[in-house]
Amino acid sequence: MRLTGLAVAAAALLGVSGPAMAGATLDAVKERGAVRCGVNSGLAGFSIADSQGRWTGLDVDVCRAIAAAVVEDAEKVEWVPLSAQQRFTALQSGEVDVLSRNTTWTLTRDASLGLHFTVITFYDGQGFMVPANLGVDSAKDLSGAEVCVQSGTTTELNLADYFRANGMEFKPVVFESFEESKTAFFNGRCQVYTTDRSGLASLRASDAPNPKDYVILPEAISKEPLGPAVRRGDDEWFSIVKWVIYATIEAEEYGVTQANVDELKANSENPVVQRLLGVSGEMGKLLGLDNEWAYRVIKQVGNYGEIYDRNVGPDTPIGLDRGMNDLWTRGGLMYAMPIR
């Protein structure tokens, strides 16, 4: 894993990919006929390959939506599973066109890594999971505990900040790979595991020997806005990724679903829906795409609500309520810029 990281770094050193110029990414993607998408190598609900090798998850569906808009087929995605350490170098060096890998938007990353975050696709916060039999019910009781954590994430810093701010002690046990860190926790090496709360839910559902033996503490100790990022210096591509995601949110807001998109395209009188689906206006052209871009996204992948429910919603093993990730009209934070 580290070797790949080095290879990627070496690629960046040698400038293999050549300079990024405006519009270069879109042209490259069209020529290749596929979007190259950097994803997590295994996080149930967000990005994981099933037994048939088909990738599923919220982050994965974002890539599919981009592919549906740009190369007209949601399945034309080349998946590049990346470790936490590799991800930014892979994007910087041109290894991937878009990084959709539960990545937190922070100032340092935005300002110093040569990348642009596009739109938040999942609002999250860091939390703690402990074995139920420890009898802990608040993060404030964790002083003196041993905490298993994966390196290469914002998690380590939040963890230290939280304990420092509350005057508590702890001992981190830091693993390079996600697999080792979770194995160590479920083996009982640490009393506490920490990562984003969505990750904890995913872990408890898919990895715990018995999910009931573990509790996720109520505190969210940080803000973790997760969303796809693109390379700096290609504004056209940046816009496309941004608006593809807005289109899925806008579609949910106006009730356009995978099931009724054809009917609405033929019959809807609503000018917003007409513009979204390319019946009127030249929205797609302005982005450098065709006018059916958003129609294909909804038809092939679905609107944001459908993507959410399918991957992490209450009916999935992950079982996360919409909460902050609900539409703004229902008290959540999902708010698409108007498509007009």
Add this chain to the structure above:
Amino acid sequence: MRSDGPSRGGFVQPAAVQPPRRVPLWRNPTARAVAFQAVAIAVLLVLAVYLVSTTIANLEQRGIRSGFDFLENEAGFRIGETLIPYSPSDSYARAFLVGLLNTIHVSALGIVLATIIGILVGIARLSRNWLIARLASAFVETVRNIPLLLQLFFWYAAITGLLPAVRDAVAVLPGIYLSKSGLMFPVVKLGNAFPFVAIALLLGIVAAFAFRTWAKRRQDRTGERTPVLLVGTGLIVGFPIVAWLVSGAPLELDVPEKGRFTYSGGSSVTPEFLALLLGLTIYTSGFIAEIVRSGILAVPWGQTEAARALGLRQGRILRLVVLPQALRVIVPPLTSQYLNLTKNSSLAVAIGYPDLVSVANTSLNQTGQAIECISIMMAIYLTLSLSTSAFMNWYNRRVALVER
């Protein structure tokens, strides 16, 4: 220069009649060699400049921060085990230092232990006792032929899998607890007496060495042997004890106490450290055993026979006659094993030990400065390896046979 033609059948012409013809520069081997090397160096330099400038240009163009200024910034993350005081408000530079010391800690201990086990096993392989020899071969073949990473996973899984959870820690001895969180044991707090005891220990070591030199001279002169080991140990142990008694014999035990989650107080060895040390030691000792065996076999059998004829006992033959001669064969390959062990310690990240690579990885991710962090790591490993080599080369020159 002499041509063969005219001299055939006649007498040899004097050689120095004509001054030697000047050889053109491109035919002069020395000049040609210098020119080739200059060209090679120039090409290398141009490549290096091209590489560095492209990198810098690419980084700038993409708005990626570069440079080593970040080393002075606050690191912000915690490190699980540290040999020097460290807190999240310290700088990245200090975090790197903590990682480096952890790497040196595990490598140095690993080198000492692997050498001891390696020598014992290497000698055991040559034993005339069938069982011992076969056991030693089985050990060597097993540990040499399983990838180190797998061995680390094995030891780590064995330690964290078999031991009880920390709340059910077993007391091996009173005050010593063993659990998935590692081995916790009491430490003696010396308080004010510490500096005196430390100085006394140093004095004891110096005295022991002085005694050994004296005993050797005495043996050369009179042929009488002195129990060097016994007296030396007595000096090294006795001096600090006397110093401790003189300074009022303060005795305070810092015993690990059970807290809500883990034990506090005392000292501890984490399972990560233990697994890494075990893995590195055992893996490398397999190779060292083979090196020792080949070294011993390289000493002619006649040497042993001659020593036997002089009436030396088996242990003395090995220690005084065979091993000193075997060392010149052993030391060079031993050096590369030491280097391997140090470099292999970077596999620590896989099992959660905070070595240099682990700390650098975290720093890399937080700052995003991959090129800088990776170059720091490479520079440090290079320095460590070159220092080890330099020391071992010095030692090698010292033990080399003086040829007559």
